[in-house]
Amino acid sequence: MLTDLLGFPPQVLFGQLLLGLINGAFYAVLSLGLAVIFGLLNIVNFAHGALYMLGAFSAWGLATFLGLNYWAALIVAPVLVGGFGMLIERFLLRRLAGVDHLYGLLLTFGLALVIEGVFIKLFGASGQPYPTPKALTGGINLGFMFLPWYRGWVVVASLIACGVTWYIFERTKIGAYLRAGTENPKLLQAFGVNVPLLTTLAYGYGVGLAAFAGVLAAPITQVSPLMGSNLIIVVFAVVVIGGMGSIMGAVVTGLGMGLIEGLTKVYWPEASATVIFFVMAIVLVLRPAGLFGRTA
């Protein structure tokens, strides 16, 4: 009834909501990585989009040069890119520990520009095609829309990644160490825990999540050097809305923003690139720490 009033039959709306959820799953994994990094390292990781792109390119490179298939890439690419992330943390970001956030932001932003620039030089801006894995081609007719198997898989894989992350950080001993490390690193060190190593691992894990999202995206969009910069700003808005550093907030807001964006694409497509920032502005006015953020 309501949907008819708004001018669209329920089927169209269901389809758009489902697509919104699928895109939201991407936002969730990406913003989760950002939240982990910010929560534990206090670094606003502007290189996240470039690292997401590196994940997709790794999948493409592994397939093209080594013949590794999609499923292998889903594991290998995040490990490779995560390792690269750990090098960045160990040799660059660590030097900025204790100085203003702004320096970390500038460094990672610069890194993103360098990485993207190098890839444009090497591969061009139009990017490379990456095929959908054989087992996930085709789809199913849900009555209100045709759902490609691959998109369904994206939601499942993203939720698994979010679940695993939540489990690691909230339910395991290493998670407890990490959380303790953000509260009082000196005290934790005094207990004999190697805090710098923990920090490096945490950054690597956040970066690995970005790369994982990149591999998930590879069959959907062109594997292009610009794929990350188009997405990263939206993901930052998601993190800000959810509350910087909140794991739960990142996941829930990611999915929620996907839905809101999906609805906007139906009712006012021109505004679909802006709607998330509109929400962000409102949230910042009403709850400056974000929906799930804890005020200090």
Add this chain to the structure above:
Amino acid sequence: MKTLKTLALGASTLAMAASASAEISDGVVKIGLLTDMSGTYSDLAGPGAVEAAKMAIEDIGGTVAGVPVELVTADHQNKADIAANKAREWGENEQVDAFAELVTTSTAMAVFEIAKQQNKVVLVSGAASSPLTNDACIPSGIHYTYSTTALANGTGKAVVAEGGDTWYFLTADYAFGQALEADVTKVVEAAGGKVLGSIRHPFPASDFSSFVLQAQGSGAKVIGLANAGADTTNAIKAANEFGLVAAGQSLAALLMFITDVHALGLETAQGIQLTTGFYWDMDDETRAWSEKFMERTGSMPSMVQAGVYSSVSFYLKAIEATGSDDTDTVMEWMRDRPIDDFFAKGGVIRSDGRMVHDMYLARVKSPAESKGPWDYYDIVRTIPGEEAYGTLEESTCPTK
């Protein structure tokens, strides 16, 4: 003031003594090339367009009418304000005589404004919108390579003729997308077809699934993609993924470059019909030039890049022939004679700035049909210039 004049006189006498370049201002011909060097259009224009302009300058010997030719380039990042500021700076402080390339309509429009004030030549290759030679035309602007009108009269007409009489558009929400949608709508309606609706999507957009789903729901036989570059390739990928074509609707990629086909791969791109102003594998001349280009850049030229070479060459020939870089003199020379090179055979620059030349309707080959790298198109039909671009009478350019 008097001293200044005397100085200027002295300087020009010196210049004359050095060469026969009496009418070349400041002893150098300077071309300012503005393009997208790193963004979504950088493969179809970008560094390749710069290389094409360099080739044009080298092929004429690096000098015209006894003075050196210089090329300056800048990345306009597809932003009109950057393009306008750079053009103004070049025109005022660096004695640039002509602006070239200009992919993205908004940047071309912005540079038209500056060029009108400064009375400089503009050789547009990358931007597509037909208003550049209609309402927005300027006396010294040339729209060289293609236009949304030609794309509509090429692909649009061909698709309607094959029975695609109901349309729905996915349109990039800026000047170019809107111009292309308007031009194709005219062609579709003139042929008795109907446009059922359109979606204006943000530029650039990364996910097209939602727009594709809405297009699917429209029930139109043809989904027209009034966008370009990565937007087009991503829309095609989403349409394939969501079974749009399998369910009986067809896709019309209204603007597609060879670099887009290359990026998509033939497996996905096969069967797509498109309109192009140039294809490398047409005859010995196009192959010879394109292979030279390939050696320097690593990829075959898009029509935009080939158009940059042709337009810059023709401009330099005009200076060589008239011995002057005065805008009005050069424009008059260029309008008075046909362009005859590998790119445009018998091309004519009309008084509204339109360069009228034959266009080609092409179909993308299947992987089995393609005999080697970059063997992508079957040329289905040559569209005579007048049919593609319409007549001068139809142009709404006030200064035609």
